[in-house]
Amino acid sequence: MTTHVVSINISRKKGITKEPIKYATLKENWGIIGDAHAGNWHRQVSMLSEESIDKMRKYGYELKYGDFAENITVxxxxIFKLPIGTKVKIGDTLLEITQIGKECHTSCAISQTIGKCVMPLEGIFLKVLKGGEIKVGDKVIFYTDDLVKEVI
Known part of the structure; x- marks a missing residue:
């Protein structure tokens, strides 16, 4: 089964859910152009799988892409089972997994509503090694090393 992008999401300021867009430009060592979380740090882009979101939908809430503040939904x-350092190719871009999960310093809207959130456990964070454009529908390939070796 091929992994692919089902949504690309950005927000203009921090602390709010992200809104879906059809395509995005990734800038090397920065993140997604126009996203408030982009910058010269190790969590330039966030990613979450639809399967992780579905775990939260089982609680009876209607959740949209971007509600967990993820930049890319696949x-x-x-994806949370992949090791740090895994390369991720989407279109002409190349990213690298830098962190899996994160500590929630303040409860997000999802956690306040449902009482728990999947992003701190199953969200992954990446840095952009090679920029370019990505779009909804793009195939996502994960590599464990510099060789072309798909792991999912």
Missing amino acids: KNGD
Whole structure:
């Protein structure tokens, strides 16, 4: 089963959910142009799988892409099981996983409503190694080394 992008999401300021867009430009060592979380740090881009979101939908809430503040939502992949350092190719871009999960310093809207949130456990964070454009529908390939080796 091929992993692919089902949504690209950005927000103009921090602390709010992200809104879906059809395509985005990734800038090397920065992140997604126009996203408030972009910058010269190790969490330039966030990613979450639709399967992780579905775990939260089981609580009876209607959740949209971007509600967990993820930049890229993918389908068909347990991405949180990949090791740090895994390369991620989307279109002409190349990213690298730098962190899996994160500590929630303040409760997000999802956690306040449902009482728990999947992003701190199953969200992944990446830095942009090679920029370019990505769009909804793009295939996502994960590599464990510099060789072309798909792991999901």
